[in-house]
Amino acid sequence: MSENNVIQYIQKKGHEETNIGLTIYSKKCAVSFESSFSNPNSENYFQSVSWRRKFLFWLKEIFLPQGYPHSVSPDYLHYQIWDSLQVTYCSNLAGALSLHSTLVGIGVGQENASPLAAAISWLTKDGAGMISSITFAYYKGSELDYNSKQWRLFADIINDGAHFVRLLAPFLPFPFLLVLCCSSIMNSLVGVAGGATRASLIQHQALCNNMADVSAKDGSQETLVNLAGLITSLTLLPVLTSSPIITWATFLLLVCLHVFTNFKAMRSLHMKTLNRPRLLQIFHSYVRDLSVPDVEITNENEPLFLGPAFIQSYLTDDFKLEGGVSVNYIKENFYNEEDVFNQLILNQASDFEQTNYMVFLNSKSSKFYILYHETAKNEDIIESFWASFLCAVNLNQRKDTLLENFKIENYVNSSDLLIKSKKKAKESMGTLILLLQEKGWLTDPLRLNIGDWKLGGKKYV
Numbered sequence: 330m331s332e333n334n335v336i337q338y339i340q341k342k343g344h345e346e347t348n349i350g351l352t353i354y355s356k357k358c359a360v361s362f363e364s365s366f367s368n369p370n371s372e373n374y375f376q377s378v379s380w381r382r383k384f385l386f387w388l389k390e391i392f393l394p395q396g397y398p399h400s401v402s403p404d405y406l407h408y409q410i411w412d413s414l415q416v417t418y419c420s421n422l423a424g425a426l427s428l429h430s431t432l433v434g435i436g437v438g439q440e441n442a443s444p445l446a447a448a449i450s451w452l453t454k455d456g457a458g459m460i461s462s463i464t465f466a467y468y469k470g471s472e473l474d475y476n477s478k479q480w481r482l483f484a485d486i487i488n489d490g491a492h493f494v495r496l497l498a499p500f501l502p503f504p505f506l507l508v509l510c511c512s513s514i515m516n517s518l519v520g521v522a523g524g525a526t527r528a529s530l531i532q533h534q535a536l537c538n539n540m541a542d543v544s545a546k547d548g549s550q551e552t553l554v555n556l557a558g559l560i561t562s563l564t565l566l567p568v569l570t571s572s573p574i575i576t577w578a579t580f581l582l583l584v585c586l587h588v589f590t591n592f593k594a595m596r597s598l599h600m601k602t603l604n605r606p607r608l609l610q611i612f613h614s615y616v617r618d619l620s621v622p623d624v625e626i627t628n629e630n631e632p633l634f635l636g637p638a639f640i641q642s643y644l645t646d647d648f649k650l651e652g653g654v655s656v657n658y659i660k661e662n663f664y665n666e667e668d669v670f671n672q673l674i675l676n677q678a679s680d681f682e683q684t685n686y687m688v689f690l691n692s693k694s695s696k697f698y699i700l701y702h703e704t705a706k707n708e709d710i711i712e713s714f715w716a717s718f719l720c721a722v723n724l725n726q727r728k729d730t731l732l733e734n735f736k737i738e739n740y741v742n743s744s745d746l747l748i749k750s751k752k753k754a755k756e757s758m759g760t761l762i763l764l765l766q767e768k769g770w771l772t773d774p775l776r777l778n779i780g781d782w783k784l785g786g787k788k789y790v
Contacts, residue, residue, distance in 0.1 A: 411594035419587035421558025427492035457510040462517035477529035484522035491515035604776035606637040621764040648721040652699040653780030685709040703785025716754035
């Protein structure tokens, strides 16, 4: 190193950059700074940029996660725009119309209305909602994490349904309390499904272990759009409630816009984890032309209403699959075919510790059952689904879309086909995993909605 040296560094924090110059003399060091003025908190920044840019940076600091856009997923802004639109101009205004109908129904503004009766009705409504939220969480809680987009869309559609029921209440031949309880039950489903799936979406959006920050800023954005929706509702509500025709026409338009914006919001999400709808879509593509679709294309074509969207055990249109189940459960479902069950165990027991799974097919119920070894990894779970899928599509008579190397001929029965499908799956699994990784898919964690049962602890007695 010579006596005088100048070393330059670039100091970074998000979009903020500062050039650092170190001038080193014989026994001294001088440090110089040259800022790019991208930090809205620096004095030089306020002296060098317009007030408009200052204001935009200020909004960014308040409403966007720290480090945006690098700290969040690439689909973050697109999703947040659609989500904000549906809350501001659709959900809030539709909610205001249904609230007006609810208040009229419980007697607000009527001289003969009883405050006690109104209070009892309101408390009964809340109680019905609480009970239904606990029940729904018990039955469907685990599914919300696997198909978060589908359940998020479900929550918003049910929310529209609750508004519709309340708005329709004056015209229904039922006691108003019954209608109120019905809408409260629907709202409770919205609360559970919407809250749980939002947590799952935030986990997808947060890239830098910043889930709390993303969640907090999402709350700030939601508060802002709710405030905008409140102002809009206060301005338009007197006009929109002046005539039943205007009320209903506006409400139906808002519902259509609400469903559309929510659909676009879900389509804008590009999740890299493998749930059942996305994995099955990849399988269909792979058996047609040995290709794995990328994350964006798969998410844009992911079913949000039909097929695997809400059917927990969906495999194909003709077959179902339950994974991670117990031996007892499988045997119970082979109650009239115990010989088939025993033969399948005999055929697969020898290599169980190598494959880490056994597949059972009940031809009568058209359902696959998968038993996992205690050492089964995520790749083994994907392979078990892949083997079951190959067996299912070969049992289907419409095999014209299958590549020749995935067609299985000359099998004796469905059990024989199942064993041959496992062999084909094993042969092609390495290539499939490599293609998944090349396209950016994550195999950990898996969102395939399987049970926790595993078989292990082998010993000879």
